[in-house]
Amino acid sequence: MTVSTSPLPGPLWSVLNDIARQHPDNDALIAEDGRLSYGQLLEQVDSVARAMLGLGLQRGEHIGLLMGNSVQWAVLWYAAASLGLVCVPFNTRFRGEELSYGLAHEDVRALFCVDTFLDKIDFVGMLGDVEPAINTTLPGKKLPLLQHLVVFGQRVPGAALSEAAFLQLGTDIQPAELTAARTRVESDDTLLIQFTSGTTAFPKGVMLSHASMLGIAKCVAVRMGVRSEDRYFSPRPFYHVAGSTMSLLVALVHGATLVTAATFDPAQALAIMAREQCTLTSGNDTMFLMMLAEPGFNTHRLCLRGGWAAASPQILHxxxxxxxxxxxxxxxxxxxxxxxxVFSDYREPLDLRLNGSMTTHAGLDIQVRDPVTAEPMPFDQPGEICARGWSLMKGYYKLPDQTTATLRDGWLHTGDLGTLSADGRLKFIGRLKEMFRVGGENVSPLEVEQVLLKHPAIELAQVIGVPDPRLGEVPAAYVTLKQGAAASSEDLIAFCKARCANFKVPRYLCIVEDFESIGMTGSSKIQKNRLRDFAIHQLGLA
Known part of the structure; x- marks a missing residue:
């Protein structure tokens, strides 16, 4: 019998409270700004929640978070969630125009931020350009809904509150008032508005409920084999659901410790995992490759047992x-x-876990459909991945047309390509919009990338389609080489020719030092649209 609703509906406050009382002395969070046991976490969440009530915030109102991974970020989120406030986490790479749009469109009433991030990104200065009223009196003319700004750090503008002044607001809030506010929160309330990765337009705000985020966290924690004694290192940014659901909440639901960092640095990540004796981790191709290629990799004594990744079989091996x-x-x-x-299970054979063949969670349905007709595809034939069930978003905030286009008849149309086997195992192939046609033949970038990654010299491979006057598009590949390895573009093209159909073989292959100058997203993913633009310019194909 399948489960029709979330296996852990919450709300989040009830889960946090239960876990903290079961494991009060377990480390809950370890970050660069400190560490807290579950008992200490509960105390800080109560203090911040009282201050939020003292600020006048009410259930259903939106607060923004603009800071890197930290204990502070988590405390603010848990406190807001306990009151039924909706958290809008901002990407720390956002700049003025993106920040202005997000604050306005998502109706943010109160913003919590650090004055400076990584000692180089001036958030206060950026906010002053977006809304000059932060230096005098809020609300201002540019962001009339933004009533409160709380700044953690030394540079606090005239209309903002310091951390100390903010916490002082909670001293007169009585326990009964805090309890009453928390009892009004429901499992289906929106917990978080997640910005999607915008490429050609402003990002959309995905509304996710307590029940959907906690349910996924519980399912993933079970399949990962998370234990209360585990120490789980994840540098995934908290402003992304890989950091909120798949890191913070996955650790929380089993009383484990989450260890994190404000930004991902391979040497720092290895040092943290060794020092904190981490048993679990998560990452993607880029992050794992950077750690494996780190010159001091072999000097670190790792204690890893497992974790999760969205990565190719070669890298997972x-x-x-x-x-x-x-x-x-x-x-x-x-x-x-x-x-x-879909997620694999740590109890499955290793080969099955490495090959990307995964099963869905109970209560969720998956279909692979023809992208044009929307009819289900035969087993093992590629098509668009569609899903329905309790984990789906409530919609895009204030974007009804985009919501209707994505959620059709209760099914989420992912825009991703995959295959579904007769026994219900899904394989992800790539983004439909990243697919390209070479002389009428469909080519999946991921398929060509996995061929390239089998070459012993290649560390990372990215493939895009670029314009061609005869065939419409042809493959172009950008690769980085492993430290100390040598290979020519001609060698690597010949390697592909021996292993895949000729229309899939890269017409152009460029060896680069890294992808940072071309562009990565905040979750350390390479942006294919930027890479394609870069290739067209570099190769003179405009």
């Missing part, structure tokens, strides 16, 4: 063999699904 994470699992999902749809 190295994560098992070289990092010791023998229970590593594969994952596929998207923000609109809170964010996971």
């Amino acid at each position: 190295d994560v098992v063999e070289k990092m010791g994470a023998k229970d590593i699992c594969n994952a596929y999902g998207l923000s609109e699904a809170s964010p996971n749809l």
